Amino acid sequence: xxxxxxWLSKKDTRGSLLNFAVTDGSHIIVTRFIDGPGTxxxxxxxxxxxWQEDPPDSGQFRMVLHDRREHVAMIASEPLSSxxxxxx
Numbered sequence: 001x002x003x004x005x006x007w008l009s010k011k012d013t014r015g016s017l018l019n020f021a022v023t024d025g026s027h028i029i030v031t032r033f034i035d036g037p038g039t040x041x042x043x044x045x046x047x048x049x050x051w052q053e054d055p056p057d058s059g060q061f062r063m064v065l066h067d068r069r070e071h072v073a074m075i076a077s078e079p080l081s082s083x084x085x086x087x088x
Contacts, residue, residue: 001033008035019043019077030075044087047073062086 008016015036022029034040047070048063063072063086074080079087 005035017077021075028073028075032077041077044076044079045074046086046088 004016004018015034015038017040018033018035020031020033030043032040032043046063049066049069049071050064051061051072051074052064054060054062054064060081062081062083063074081087
């Protein structure tokens with residue numbers, strides 16, 4: 001983080017929003033960082049069996065639960081669908 005901050009201090013920036021994710025394939029740590037005025041927005045999370053276009057050919061996607069297993073997990077800086085029930 002210190003290296004990124006040092007690099008940014010040499011650039012003409014007005015602040016930075018950075019998302020970081022680290023994983024070992026089984027576990028993940030995700031955080032959001034802001035350098036500048038304001039407060040960073042939340043990160044959003046969803047999980048389920050599949051991320052599918054619904055209805056087909058609509059360009060709209062949602063997390064689908066086919067069974068109790070969760071094969072897909074997504075973390076994003078903003079919801080990727082308009083369905084608020086899909087995102088925490």
